[in-house]
Amino acid sequence: MGLLFAVVVLLAATTWVTRRWRARGRRRLLTTGPGSSVEHAIAVRSFDEIDAVVRTRRCECGRPLRATGEGARQVGPRRFRLTHLACDECEEETVLVFDVTDVVH
Numbered sequence: 631m632g633l634l635f636a637v638v639v640l641l642a643a644t645t646w647v648t649r650r651w652r653a654r655g656r657r658r659l660l661t662t663g664p665g666s667s668v669e670h671a672i673a674v675r676s677f678d679e680i681d682a683v684v685r686t687r688r689c690e691c692g693r694p695l696r697a698t699g700e701g702a703r704q705v706g707p708r709r710f711r712l713t714h715l716a717c718d719e720c721e722e723e724t725v726l727v728f729d730v731t732d733v734v735h
């Protein structure tokens with residue numbers, strides 16, 4: 631009985647650690663990963679690619695993120711598109727930066 635209890639506790643702890651680890655990975659991706667800043671902007675060749683990237687992004691809580699707005703920024707000769715994203719579940723907000731210098735109009 632004591633052993634079973636120990637196994638249950640161990641499984642619960644492992645699940646918790648795994649969840650925390652996954653959440654931290656998602657948070658790291660959102661704060662330092664591709665698209666997190668102008669330095670780490672995601673280079674795209676069309677605006678469709680922006681939509682495709684946005685669709686693959688997940689919030690820290692695991693829910694899909696929704697685009698809530700857009701902005702533009704120019705740094706020297708390079709043009710950037712800032713896409714604001716929000717989570718409907720936990721109201722976490724984030725911004726993805728895309729390098730749209732090579733987008734053909």
Ligand SMILES: [Zn+2]
Nearest residue numbers: 689691717720
């Ligand atoms: Zn969320």
